[in-house]
Amino acid sequence: MEKREQLYEGKAKILYATDDPDLLVQYFKDDATAFNRKKTGTIENKGEFNCRISTVIFRLLEREGVRTHWVKTLNDREMLVKRLTILPVEVVVRNRLAGSLAKRLGLEEGRELSRPLVEFYYKCDELDDPLMTDDQVDVLGFATGAEVAHMRTVALKVDEVLSRFFLERGIILVDYKIEFGRHKDEVLLGDEISPDSCRLWEVGTLRKLDKDRFRRDMGSVEEAYAEVLSRVET
Amino acid sequence: MEKREQLYEGKAKILYATDDPDLLVQYFKDDATAFNRKKTGTIENKGEFNCRISTVIFRLLEREGVRTHWVKTLNDREMLVKRLTILPVEVVVRNRLAGSLAKRLGLEEGRELSRPLVEFYYKCDELDDPLMTDDQVDVLGFATGAEVAHMRTVALKVDEVLSRFFLERGIILVDYKIEFGRHKDEVLLGDEISPDSCRLWEVGTLRKLDKDRFRRDMGSVEEAYAEVLSRVET
Numbered sequence: 001m002e003k004r005e006q007l008y009e010g011k012a013k014i015l016y017a018t019d020d021p022d023l024l025v026q027y028f029k030d031d032a033t034a035f036n037r038k039k040t041g042t043i044e045n046k047g048e049f050n051c052r053i054s055t056v057i058f059r060l061l062e063r064e065g066v067r068t069h070w071v072k073t074l075n076d077r078e079m080l081v082k083r084l085t086i087l088p089v090e091v092v093v094r095n096r097l098a099g100s101l102a103k104r105l106g107l108e109e110g111r112e113l114s115r116p117l118v119e120f121y122y123k124c125d126e127l128d129d130p131l132m133t134d135d136q137v138d139v140l141g142f143a144t145g146a147e148v149a150h151m152r153t154v155a156l157k158v159d160e161v162l163s164r165f166f167l168e169r170g171i172i173l174v175d176y177k178i179e180f181g182r183h184k185d186e187v188l189l190g191d192e193i194s195p196d197s198c199r200l201w202e203v204g205t206l207r208k209l210d211k212d213r214f215r216r217d218m219g220s221v222e223e224a225y226a227e228v229l230s231r232v233e234t
Numbered sequence: 235m236e237k238r239e240q241l242y243e244g245k246a247k248i249l250y251a252t253d254d255p256d257l258l259v260q261y262f263k264d265d266a267t268a269f270n271r272k273k274t275g276t277i278e279n280k281g282e283f284n285c286r287i288s289t290v291i292f293r294l295l296e297r298e299g300v301r302t303h304w305v306k307t308l309n310d311r312e313m314l315v316k317r318l319t320i321l322p323v324e325v326v327v328r329n330r331l332a333g334s335l336a337k338r339l340g341l342e343e344g345r346e347l348s349r350p351l352v353e354f355y356y357k358c359d360e361l362d363d364p365l366m367t368d369d370q371v372d373v374l375g376f377a378t379g380a381e382v383a384h385m386r387t388v389a390l391k392v393d394e395v396l397s398r399f400f401l402e403r404g405i406i407l408v409d410y411k412i413e414f415g416r417h418k419d420e421v422l423l424g425d426e427i428s429p430d431s432c433r434l435w436e437v438g439t440l441r442k443l444d445k446d447r448f449r450r451d452m453g454s455v456e457e458a459y460a461e462v463l464s465r466v467e468t
Contacts, residue, residue: 097374104361104364105356105358105364105366105374106358106360113373114373115373117373118369119367122339124340127338127339127340130339130365131365131367132339133351135351135352136339136351139349139351140331140339140347
């Protein structure tokens with residue numbers, strides 16, 4: 001496998017072509033952004049933390065029967081992934097109320113939910129990623145009805161697997177964002193799963209171990225990512 | 235039935251107690267507001283237009299098996315209604331893309347939808363009535379799961395009945411907002427159904443016959459309401 005030209009640079013990752021048209025290299029950067037690029041910065045070694053954390057998680061999910069874009073990890077910052085046509089919605093799963101949803105509804109953070117919430121948000125910085133109902137995603141053509149149902153099912157399966165996995169490591173999976181893409185005739189889980197895309201709270205102390213430390217200027221950002229990595233790799 | 239003290243004054247209506255604790259008088263005002271009171275004004279005779287239009291519509295819906303709060307209309311501006319504990323969500327049904335949804339998603343107005351969309355919005359002026367998914371309404375306790383399912387079913391039944399009714403009168407029912415409330419052990423359709431709460435476009439010309447004329451300063455507001463009344467009462 002030979003790494004070729006850069007195809008796309010996002011907020012936290014770069015995608016490169018390879019000599020195989022079906023495969024890409026996903027490179028993890030240290031760049032950090034929040035609030036749709038309204039806040040930007042760097043988290044030292046984040047690329048490495050997130051690549052290694054995502055590797056553990058994708059491997060676990062594949063073992064549990066979730067089909068992902070991950071093929072193998074090449075080094076501390078790069079993984080080989082299947083080429084996806086990313087669907088234009090972010091899928092958010094919540095186990096506790098936090099972040100944008102709490103704010104939008106004027107509710108307090110932290111409440112445990114009686115069952116996980118699965119939500120779709122239109123990936124559009126200019127519109128601030130608006131929430132969409134399942135029906136809107138389908139009827140307005142952002143994904144097919146079958147894809148919406150599939151994403152919802154996979155999102156809940158991921159939630160079951162990862163909630164247990166993190167809890168065994170003393171971490172509460174509060175919520176997380178995942179993305180999906182079409183690859184040939186399948187819809188695969190793509191992107192990354194890391195403290196950039198999850199809210200992770202330490203059991204007991206409820207100490208934040210995720211990007212909220214960056215978003216809210218709480219300090220000890222690198223330490224939190226390192227802590228997650230060390231718990232996840234054991 | 236004796237009308238007693240004022241219980242509540244809203245943007246477009248006033249509720250009065252009666253000598254029967256289960257019944258209220260709903261009075262229709264001429265006051266008009268838009269964008270959650272950011273724009274205010276008066277539409278002459280609106281109270282009368284909307285009371286009479288709502289009367290026709292509630293009577294039709296009751297005949298079609300939809301349970302509403304309407305008991306009888308007392309005069310040109312007042313109806314006797316069952317006392318409801320209003321659920322804190324507005325239910326919006328869309329047959330064509332228009333208004334806030336088009337804006338939020340950066341899409342053009344007017345597109346016909348392959349099937350009607352039913353949406354819930356949290357009734358909260360300060361938060362600008364945020365969209366909620368069905369699951370959010372239920373899990374966060376804004377209504378029970380059974381109530382969410384019931385509101386969705388009734389909303390679609392109302393859509394079927396009213397789309398046909400308006401079309402027979404040369405009007406496209408683009409979208410509308412309805413509200414529900416608990417009365418004893420039932421959830422009833424409440425509020426009003428009028429050009430204040432519906433988008434109504436004339437077949438062919440697509441001329442707007444609803445509150446958008448007020449929202450968007452298009453003029454001929456009273457004429458549009460009068461036009462709807464005259465078509466609806468024939």
